[in-house]
Amino acid sequence: MTGSETPSSFRLAYVPGVTPTKWVRIWNERLPGIPLTLVGVPAAGAAALLRGGDADAGFVRLPVDRTDLSAIPLYTETTVVVVPKDHLVAAVDEVTAADLADEIVLHPLDDTLEWERPPGLPALERPATTEDAVELVAAGVGLLVVPQSLARLYHRKDLTYRPLADVPESRIALAWPQERTTELVEEFIGIVRGRTVNSTRGRPPTPPQPKAERSARKGGGAPRKPAGGKTVGGKAVGGKNPRGATGGGKRGKPRRRP
The missing domain is CATH 3.40.190.10 (Periplasmic binding protein-like II)
Structure with missing residues (x-):
């Protein structure tokens, strides 16, 4: 635009x-x-x-x-249970839904988790918001199960939370x-998604170049001939042989043993 x-x-x-x-x-x-x-x-x-x-x-x-x-x-997100700091749950690293079977667990009207059946025992009334439910946990009315980010958002010094296994996640x-x-x-x-400023999204990819063309562009011309002489039939002649002798001459007769 x-x-x-x-x-x-x-x-x-x-x-x-x-x-x-x-x-x-x-x-x-x-x-x-x-x-x-x-x-x-x-x-x-x-x-x-x-x-x-x-x-x-x-x-x-x-x-x-x-x-x-x-x-x-x-x-x-990880699902956690919010509890008072002096609650038994605060003494463990992780709990399951079965561990909350005898606890009153608050289920606010704005709950973001999809439950078939929330864990624990239901409260007499459902709090209007998650923030209201946190206040009730602090008052000792019950516990609260929420995504971890909401536990952090409504954090209080007198409350803590622990990961809750085997429950829905947000x-x-x-x-x-x-x-x-x-x-x-x-x-x-x-x-x-993490694309950089120079992302090629929407741009056609650069077509691959033939090797010979790339070599010509880099060197600025045709490939060099072998050093030291002429080429005959595609083979180099007139250069040094592997022993350092000059090519192009006749080989000498082998010496007889005395």
Whole structure:
């Protein structure tokens, strides 16, 4: 896009737990004339935000409906259980869902994990948000299972977390509307995928050159003749033989033994 068609900025949505700092820095280095605007959005509202045109692309949590959205999976997060620091779980390195069977495990309404059945015992009410659930864990009401990035986002000094095995995991993806795959979207995809500034994406590869042509270009002319004489029938003559004698003369008679 050029001229008046170039947008004034690129709008990038991101859900809680995602830190887009690295990609934003690279964007600012490569496209300093096009500001990147960050748009924070709850995980449940990310797809609607993209479809509504309020962002050009966004970091979302899978799954998303790909009927009209394209998505590139980026990474999978570790699932952890958030507990008070004095809880028994804090004394081990890893726990399983079975270890939480007798614990009250909070299940917020904005939970990003796909459960067939959440672990532990359900609370009387579901907290409205993950942030509210963290506050309840600190109050001793129950425990909370979340992606590790959310445990870090809502970290408190009186809480800790441990990896939880045999449970669903959350996947982060870059998504955008299929019908609005603009040049700037392609540019950001390249940044996320690690393409360099000199990436050859979209450029035809350089055709291989014949060896003789490469040699001629490097040397500036035809191959040199063998040193020391003429060529007859494609063979060199008149040069030195392996023993250092001059070629072209007759061999002497062998000496008789005395």
